Amino acid sequence: MKAGFAMIIGLLCAQLAFAIDTAPAFADPEQQARYERVIRELRCLVCRSETIADSNATLASDLRRQVREMMAAGKSDQEIFQHMVDRYGDYVLYKPPMAPRTWLLWAGPILLLLGGGAIAAFVIARKSHLPDTDPADPGLGAS
């Protein structure tokens, strides 16, 4: 029990540790925080479900190096993301951009919720008007 608890704490801490690059990339903590935020928004193209912050792939480490170089050259976040999108497309962004062709993607969950809610409301409203005719169901309050 105690060991399990320690393991969970350990795992939680491991998330915080910056495991891939051993030394921080920037001496300035603000720059370092910005760097870590940017690389967490870029997808590793080799191991698709990881960000380049989490991946050990060579390509991910090359892309991290490019992010560092662009930051050192004074590029904005927007310019860095654009540099990646020009080469790899929107897929490189962990957060897809808001654009007409991604509206369905962004609105999908809300549409599904509203649609499901509407169907549920319709069915409930209709059923509540029907007399209870199911002999197997003793009905509410009969238990």
Place this chain on the structure above:
Amino acid sequence: MLRFIIPIGLFAALVAFLFIGLGRDKETLPSPLIGKPAPLFELPRVDDPSQKISNREFAGRPYVLNIWGSWCVACRDEHETLMEIARRAEVPLVGLNWRDELPLAQQWLQQLGNPYVVSAFDANGDVGIDWGAYGAPETFLVDAKGIIVYKYISPMRIDVWEREFLSRIKQAGAKGE
């Protein structure tokens, strides 16, 4: 009636979506570079790193850029096919040796044969990234105007070469480009 049509309709829609999903290739990412000018590079040559090679030298005629590395197992698979394409000599095959080590790359070409008119040595991987590469081997067709018209990710196969590459090269040639 409606109570049958709606579930059956929804089920049919789901089946249709799943069926479309079956046929789709989810591994190959669409390249945003198709239809765009090929990124320019100037890099040391693999055979003689004291000399530089730039893809500007191929401007004005179609060429094929193949991204390879001695670390890339799938590149070994396609090597015989590349040798065959080189023998046919329909279009220059330019190599981009991506993130390799020079002696290993040279040894590769000596042992397996060299299908390339020239290979550029991209030591830190930046040129490969400019071309949107994420997994060698990748093969690009660049037309006479310097536009990337096609990209194939996977070991090259001769049927793919004939269907996707040669047909496009001939098309462009017929239009007088």
